[in-house]
Amino acid sequence: MRIAITGGRGQLGRALARVLHPEHSLVLLDLPECDITRRDEIDNIASFLPDVVIHAAAMTDVDGCARNPLEAYRVNALGTQNIALACQRANAAMLYISTNEVFDGTKDSPYLEFDPPHAINPYGASKLAGEHIVQMLLDHAYIVRTAWLYSHGGNNFPRKIIQSARARGTLAVVEDELGNPTFAPDLARALAELVETSHYGIYHLVGEGVASRYEWAARVLQLAGMGNVPITRVRLADYKRASTPPRNGALANFVAATTLGIRLRPWQEALEEYFNQPIAE
Numbered sequence: 001m002r003i004a005i006t007g008g009r010g011q012l013g014r015a016l017a018r019v020l021h022p023e024h025s026l027v028l029l030d031l032p033e034c035d036i037t038r039r040d041e042i043d044n045i046a047s048f049l050p051d052v053v054i055h056a057a058a059m060t061d062v063d064g065c066a067r068n069p070l071e072a073y074r075v076n077a078l079g080t081q082n083i084a085l086a087c088q089r090a091n092a093a094m095l096y097i098s099t100n101e102v103f104d105g106t107k108d109s110p111y112l113e114f115d116p117p118h119a120i121n122p123y124g125a126s127k128l129a130g131e132h133i134v135q136m137l138l139d140h141a142y143i144v145r146t147a148w149l150y151s152h153g154g155n156n157f158p159r160k161i162i163q164s165a166r167a168r169g170t171l172a173v174v175e176d177e178l179g180n181p182t183f184a185p186d187l188a189r190a191l192a193e194l195v196e197t198s199h200y201g202i203y204h205l206v207g208e209g210v211a212s213r214y215e216w217a218a219r220v221l222q223l224a225g226m227g228n229v230p231i232t233r234v235r236l237a238d239y240k241r242a243s244t245p246p247r248n249g250a251l252a253n254f255v256a257a258t259t260l261g262i263r264l265r266p267w268q269e270a271l272e273e274y275f276n277q278p279i280a281e
């Protein structure tokens with residue numbers, strides 16, 4: 001297949017490039033050469049004649065989105081509209097990467113694909129607007145919601161935890177925000193399977209199992225050999241930041257596992273690989 005990947009230099013884009021090459025012919029797109037908010041990218045991307053466009057580019061700075069919601073909509077919603085129009089023009093399928101933050105976090109168990117989304121912050125709202133645009137414009141689309149992505153070289157939670165622990169010798173981490181740590185190479189492998197199916201629809205694909213930020217941070221420090229660094233538990237309500245994350249942002253991998261047999265391994269196993277085999281990314 002010919003596959004175009006937006007956000008090709010991001011955490012997920014790089015993992016996808018490793019997993020999909022050389023079996024597929026790839027076009028990697030990212031800033032500064034390709035800006036998804038520009039209308040002329042519609043023709044540019046269509047001219048590659050992709051069979052599938054995996055749209056991973058986004059404004060992923062959640063607090064930045066909270067400070068500048070219009071910019072979040074410009075990149076995450078209107079940029080997605082351009083990619084969807086390029087897919088329409090090229091008669092390509094689209095795989096849109098969305099987020100657990102389309103949910104409000106009030107549910108008491110992990111969110112299923114059938115739960116009604118209700119975003120409570122500008123990042124989630126702008127990504128949800130992207131979902132609606134994809135559904136409105138395209139028949140052949142996969143919408144994949146994921147969460148808490150990390151991989152080597154990315155600006156992610158494990159990296160920030162290790163950096164803060166080194167700098168301060170102590171940490172304060174939220175204990176009541178839940179999610180699913182997801183190793184980008186694991187997600188990339190699942191996406192590679194999904195795009196072969198033409199089984200379009202909405203999917204949740206995250207590392208199996210649920211963790212709190214505190215549990216994730218504690219495991220990161222243990223695996224980094226810094227298990228002696230003290231961590232203070234903080235309540236989400238007391239942790240001041242620009243964005244308001246959903247308290248329960250955990251997703252259930254229901255549809256892909258049930259209909260296609262696509263599964264990700266438990267998040268704890270993937271995190272061990274992140275520390276043990278960095279080059280396996």
Ligand SMILES: NC(=O)c1ccc[n+]([C@@H]2O[C@H](COP(=O)([O-])OP(=O)(O)OC[C@H]3O[C@@H](n4cnc5c(N)ncnc54)[C@H](OP(=O)(O)O)[C@@H]3O)[C@@H](O)[C@H]2O)c1
Binds near residue numbers: 008034127148
């Ligand atoms: N990271 C997470 O925890 C997480 C959780 C749930 C869902 N997701 C979704 O998963 C996808 C991949 O995330 P990621 O962690 O790989 O993000 P990432 O590392 O931030 O990569 C996103 C890429 O998109 C690029 N980009 C931003 N604005 C662009 C524009 N206008 N035109 C073209 N490219 C642009 C970024 O370039 P610059 O770096 O130069 O800005 C970056 O290379 C995103 O759609 C995100 O919303 C992420």
